[in-house]
């Protein structure tokens with residue numbers, strides 16, 4: 001079973017009472033060219049929080065000091081589980097976002113998140129996650145590998161459950 005993570009750093013916005021989220025424009029690998037949170041595959045023996053912290057350090061150079069679990073998403077491809085993604089939020093980090101080979105980071109106001117340039121499922125669960133809710137979801141894709149060329153066909157979501 002492939003386990004992956006996504007991490008969404010949040011900060012109060014400079015200009016108004018709103019909030020910003022740090023997204024990356026992914027430069028290579030699964031979802032290349034799309035926006036997402038920093039994240040990736042768990043390494044053998046690594047827990048999801050450890051993975052989220054490592055991926056955020058490697059991709060954007062932020063040192064995350066505390067995480068809040070926000071969701072667990074199961075992605076199915078042609079009826080089989082492709083991956084389970086552990087979703088985190090954080091307001092606790094040090095450093096400034098820096099671009100890497102893999103990711104171009106950008107602080108974006110949460111009302112301006114570019115859902116039209118993200119995975120097709122993201123608009124269903126990310127707004128609630130950015131508001132502080134928890135979610136468990138299942139998302140069905142069809143059409144064979146790779147997942148980012150398959151078609152998103154169905155989903156099931158549960159909100160405000162323990163994750």
Ligand SMILES: CNc1ncnc2c1ncn2[C@@H]1O[C@H](COP(=O)(O)OP(=O)(O)OP(=O)(O)O)[C@@H](O)[C@H]1O
Nearest residue numbers: 004005006029030031038039040041075085119121
């Ligand atoms: C299907 N709908 C989806 N919606 C939102 N996010 C999705 C996703 N499917 C995968 N993701 C995330 O995309 C990241 C890259 O995936 P990942 O397998 O790690 O690819 P990548 O080639 O970058 O590998 P490494 O960074 O080397 O681990 C990883 O955080 C993973 O959770």
